[in-house]
Amino acid sequence: MSARMHGTPRGSTILFATLILATVATWGMGSLGVTGTWGVAILAAISFWKGAVVILDFMALRHAPLLWRAITMGWIIVVWALIAIAYIKGLAQ
Template sequence: MNSHLHGTPRRATWLWATLIVATLLTWGMGASGATGRGAIAILAAISFWKGAVIILDFMALRHAPLLWRVVTLGWMIVVWAVIAIAYIKGLPQ
């Protein structure tokens, strides 16, 4: 396996561990009843970062042609935009 294109096992392990920590952090925030726009922004940022790590590193698209990265990351941005719009529209005026 070409480590330049696919990363190293050490990097994959480190990223996997940080994804686990991020998941536990977001779960903890939800379980503790964290509310408010700040908490939502933190949760959204963490989940967006997790999605980018999965797409770029675990789907091995970090060194893929630009089109593939644009399509996959663009799709994630579109999904998050729809979620953000739904959240903002649901806020009390």
């Protein structure tokens, strides 16, 4: 396994620790009752970043062919677009 393709164990550990901290941060925001458009936007941005890290680094697609990256990142974009549409429609009611 090349370090260029899959990263280093140290880099993966740092990313994993950062993912854990991001999870704890979003849990803390939920526990504290952070609401409103900005709170939801921050939570969405953190979760989108977490998904991108998992896709690109832990699934080792960062250096994969463009088609694979486009499919996986496109999937996460579609999911978040649908969540955003549902949230905005919910605000309108």
